[in-house]
Amino acid sequence: MKYLTLTLLLFLTLSTFGQFQPNYDESKIPDYELPELLLSEKHGKIKSVKAWETKRRPEILELFADQMYGKVPDVPYSLDFKVKQKGVSILSGKALLKEVEITISTVNGALPFTLMIITPNSAGPHSCFMTINFYGNHTLLDAKNISLTNSWVRNNEEFNITNNKATEASRGARSYRWDIDAIVSRGYALASIYYGDLDPDYDDGFQDGLHPLFYGQGQSKPKPEEWGSIGVWAFGMSRSMDYLVTDPLIDARKVAVMGHSRLGKTSLWAGVNDQRFALVISNDSGCGGAALSRRAFGETVGRINTSFPHWFNDNFTQYNENESALPIDQHMLLALVAPRALYVASAEDDRWADPKGEFLSTYHANPVYKLYGEQCIDDPQMPAVDQPKMVGKTGYHVRSGGHNVTDYDWEQYMNFADQVFN
Numbered sequence: 501m502k503y504l505t506l507t508l509l510l511f512l513t514l515s516t517f518g519q520f521q522p523n524y525d526e527s528k529i530p531d532y533e534l535p536e537l538l539l540s541e542k543h544g545k546i547k548s549v550k551a552w553e554t555k556r557r558p559e560i561l562e563l564f565a566d567q568m569y570g571k572v573p574d575v576p577y578s579l580d581f582k583v584k585q586k587g588v589s590i591l592s593g594k595a596l597l598k599e600v601e602i603t604i605s606t607v608n609g610a611l612p613f614t615l616m617i618i619t620p621n622s623a624g625p626h627s628c629f630m631t632i633n634f635y636g637n638h639t640l641l642d643a644k645n646i647s648l649t650n651s652w653v654r655n656n657e658e659f660n661i662t663n664n665k666a667t668e669a670s671r672g673a674r675s676y677r678w679d680i681d682a683i684v685s686r687g688y689a690l691a692s693i694y695y696g697d698l699d700p701d702y703d704d705g706f707q708d709g710l711h712p713l714f715y716g717q718g719q720s721k722p723k724p725e726e727w728g729s730i731g732v733w734a735f736g737m738s739r740s741m742d743y744l745v746t747d748p749l750i751d752a753r754k755v756a757v758m759g760h761s762r763l764g765k766t767s768l769w770a771g772v773n774d775q776r777f778a779l780v781i782s783n784d785s786g787c788g789g790a791a792l793s794r795r796a797f798g799e800t801v802g803r804i805n806t807s808f809p810h811w812f813n814d815n816f817t818q819y820n821e822n823e824s825a826l827p828i829d830q831h832m833l834l835a836l837v838a839p840r841a842l843y844v845a846s847a848e849d850d851r852w853a854d855p856k857g858e859f860l861s862t863y864h865a866n867p868v869y870k871l872y873g874e875q876c877i878d879d880p881q882m883p884a885v886d887q888p889k890m891v892g893k894t895g896y897h898v899r900s901g902g903h904n905v906t907d908y909d910w911e912q913y914m915n916f917a918d919q920v921f922n
């Protein structure tokens with residue numbers, strides 16, 4: 501009996517305190533006040549584009565780097581580009597495949613990763629989507645010429661991935677998320693890198709991937725303010741852009757950076773740091789991405805830092821269950837994209853990512869677009885499901901269905917890109 505009572509007690513304790521219960525009730529959202537975009541403690545009210553660009557924008561960017569995504573260590577590096585193959589006909593001659601090995605080197609060593617570029621088989625230069633993927637470039641399209649990564653890959657029975665190794669059988673396994681036919685048919689190029697080439701997505705104390713290349717003498721893990729995995733993945737997107745700007749097939753002034761979920765957080769961070777990206781797209785990026793942290797709806801800061809301790813920097817853990825102490829919120833991240841184009845997409849059933857919080861931060865980024873005199877979404881009413889809204893430089897939709905990237909999402913990205921690139 502005593503044993504039974506103890507077991508019951510343990511069970512009750514675990515279910516009450518041990519498990520995270522996400523809040524999905526709008527009425528239970530804490531009262532919150534968002535930090536003001538155009539008010540700086542140090543510089544006062546920000547009234548001009550010049551004051552934004554020279555004072556407030558750098559201040560906010562520094563806060564996100566220092567308190568959340570992490571800083572790139574100040575270590576010199578060099579880059580090398582090797583074109584491994586090009587002009588390879590794919591998609592029944594509709595498109596051409598190119599692969600470029602990009603090597604990042606520091607005094608500590610070198611890390612190569614592969615940038616895959618698919619261009620329409622027509623005269624360029626082409627507007628381009630620069631993307632990052634979860635299972636390897638070869639999973640985007642079933643084409644025998646796309647090379648397999650040698651890096652760690654997450655096992656997935658459905659995709660025939662075992663022993664954390666890319667397999668022939670996984671070619672095209674994720675093609676349902678990449679509407680490449682439609683993309684090239686509409687004249688766009690698609691570039692992609694595999695995130696695991698830059699940093700395998702598990703918590704190993706930052707011993708593999710790019711982090712060790714950037715350690716100083718005697719250092720064995722990033723400092724509390726230095727980058728986590730998202731920072732490294734975003735860095736990889738920018739180094740890919742370093743190549744794209746040299747490629748005559750690509751129109752470097754019309755490159756969109758795009759990612760989904762944790763890689764949507766990544767594309768946002770890449771897009772705010774690297775102003776060569778003319779359009780920044782977040783697909784279902786949720787907590788630590790487009791969603792407002794202070795709403796604590798679905799996934800929270802504490803939860804994300806517990807489940808994925810390697811994504812953000814160590815400083816970010818001080819906001820676990822303490823979102824109101826954040827000196828920033830995610831509308832400020834989105835505002836750093838201005839005056840460039842921004843598109844945020846949610847999915848109705850993806851409540852974990854807080855669709856409303858993703859919309860609200862898009863809306864609350866508007867003061868900076870207005871400061872530039874740009875049109876943007878400035879109606880606080882969230883658009884209805886499957887009713888995309890594109891106003892000047894910002895766009896948003898909430899699609900029916902769940903956490904995913906669908907042809908519908910791509911269609912909106914291309915519609916918006918057509919609008920802002922031309």
Ligand code: GTR
Nearest residue numbers: 760761762763786787799804
């Ligand atoms: C979830 C995580 C989300 C999102 C997602 C994904 O488990 O809680 O923040 O990033 O993974 O990347 O698929």
